[in-house]
Amino acid sequence: MKYYGRRVAFYAVTLWAAVSLNFFIPRMLPGDPAQILLGKLARNGDVTPAVQKNVELILGGSHEPLWNQYWAYLDNIVHGNLGISVSKYPEPVWDLIKDALPWTLCLVGSATIIAFAIGIVGGAWIGWKRGSAWDHVIPFTAFLQSVPYFWLAILLVYFLGMKAGLAPISWGWDVQTYDHPEWTWASMVDVFQHAVLPALTIILSAVGGWLVGMRNMMVSTLAEDYIVTAEAKGLRPRRVLWVYAVRNAALPSFAGFAVALAFVVSGSLVMEQVFSYPGIGKLLITAVSNADYALMQGCSCSRRSPCSS
């Protein structure tokens, strides 16, 4: 009982700390949201006096002491209310996140799983065939991993999208054909096609790490006595590979996979920007560049399990 009490207290404190940091860090950023918004509007020409008045009305209201804002924020969080976005005023933050989150989870989630699967299977095979020509795959994928994310994305857009015309280069679906994605076969294929290049970016830059980790674990596992025993027993090589070696060699990778899943949302930041993909990373960039505190809180909240629920 005492154990559970301690655990609950520990998680409660962690949650409070996370939620509080979430509140204070955005407010430490320099910049006044009203000035930023007016500055951006002015870049595109005339700002009518009515709009200026409205900006002050929307953004001028938060002159309450920080302490009161903090209490109001905690109260809202408890009631599941993430507030109203000022950069997309008067849209509630929750509605923005609700529209964006599935795209990011699907795309980055499945890409992470695919990269992981390729890494485990490929790494196991390369480790099994150690010393063969297959080993040369490793430095190549390591190179892809070291290429900056956005640069890889731009290269893919240029060569596969523009030159070869193999896949669409923007958006989550074809806006020229569908106002919204539909539950029809054609529309789903379309959504899938639009996910190809963004997913490829993530897979190419993630697969190298899994591959090299798995391969090295395979090499050391294959040197274990029980593998030699299994081979000596006369088991089929395939059974030795998948049942005896991979099962043990994959353990560290699975531990790492749990951590990788937690980075799904943050990994989407750059990719979504390059492909104008309608996900949460893009939302976070919008929030930060407009000093939109509520949206920032909402986005970073949805990256942590406690308050995303």
Next chain:
Amino acid sequence: MIRSTRRRSVVAAVALASGVSLLLAGCGGGSKATDVTTSKAASTDKPTGVANSTRVLNVWAGSMTPIVANFNPFSPNVLHAAMGPIYEPLFAFNKAGSGDPTPLLGESYEFSADGKQLTVKVKSGVTWSDGTPFTAKDVAYTYTYAFSKPSYIVSAEATDDTTVVVKFDSPQFTNEFSLLGTTFIIPEHIWKDVKDPAKFTNDDPIGTGPYILKKGSVSSQAYTVVANPQYRDAAQGKPAVKTVRYVGLDGNQNAEDLVKQGKIDWTGMFVPDVDAVTSLGIGYINTPQDPTTIYTCSNADEGCTGAQTDKAVRQALNVAIDRKQINDKAFKGLGGTISPTFALLGRDDKWITDDAWKESPQSADAAAAAKILEAAGYTKGSDGFYAKDGKTVSMTLKSPSGWTDYNQAAELVASEAKAAGIKITASTISEQEYFDARGSGKYELLMGGVVGTSVADPFQIYKDWFAGFSTTKVGTPLKASTWNFSRYSNPDVDAAVKAAASTNDEAKRKEQYAIVQKNIVDDLPYIPVIINATQTFFNQKDFSGWPTDDDLYQFPPSWGSVSSGVILANLVPLS
């Protein structure tokens, strides 16, 4: 133990696979339910009979994703289609030319001799897109709408169905554009029931413009407008382009690629390598409009600190920079020549009161800079920089990181200033810090833009950017509608601006402008650099009727408020 693994691993594989498919299936979760029939019907680009009129025109007007439905013209987050294509003001002023404004809902207007009364004749027989007749009462309602009413309007009254009389508390000649060219007329029968106009998103906009919103078309990535069957020129087949889709995109590179692929037909954005686009047969026009300057926090009395508070330093810097080099290197040679009077060359020439002020010096003249500084008591130190009273002339020139043209320009200014013995350190700051710095006045030098005037008259710049009543002390952010970031304050300029505002007589205004220009050319609170390029790319294969250099009937970029509606109504699809 080991024997049972095969079955287990199968189970695990199935679990993993179903997890993936669940994730994939969830992909469509972000979509909103919509009626399939309408979205399909509009998207099939099959020509049916009349020309190619079902060809959809795709526009990027600068919206970033996610797009959120908002067609409230008073909202800062209003979508582009609301301003011009759906709602219209009374007249369309041409920012790119000096001719008379084009009548939209209005027909003619007249100021009283003292400038305190404006009488507008509006068109008759116009209907709102819901079928209700439009009358002068709607105009009067708009001008007195509590939420948007400018404080100087005393009353607005519809004397009959086509006449509105607006009364002011002071002469308002200079607000002609603001009143007639940017005030979007709203329907009284809809807006009288709106409880909170700040929060109103107006999802079903009722306007008089050439287009109406296609129901259910707003998604996080795009929205579509279709021809308004009630449009006053519908009988003449206007607008000929029946469907226009506005898309959201997150970067210029992305947009440029889509223009090249022919997936975007009209956009206004900065593209450094124009030839790569135009070589594909895509139409292009460049209409430089907005000045780029170096903001200086110039006024020590208002709390500015730094070497630039001395007029001589600003004057020296003004002649020390090589504007041609800055334009060629930082702005790819696309910028226009600037006049230190801030009148737009070519359009506002008649307002430049002295030919010596026509153009800012185009090449660097270090000797002239040295002469100015030495006359003001500065001496050159052993480090090659001028100093006075033991203090080196040293300033920081900041620009927002990511605005690469400004960053490069700042670097060039720094190296050119060094050649003239002025020490400038170019650095970049985040956009937020930048807007904060210029608003509060806590800076020495900033690369910064001035909003070009929308009518052929530099007055608005004199009033909003140079007048002492448009600024505040350093540390206090500027008030709404004022942009005097330099903290410049000069009683002669203020008096001249006020005097010019109270007359409609061209000769009298010119007298006052001469006073303003004499002062600002000498004081240089903003050091003029170039006029920014305003680039527009358009599909000339499938559509005609675009503004060209020969027929610049409206400001061409797709983001232009009001002008974009006029242009869309004027386009014709080519078969």
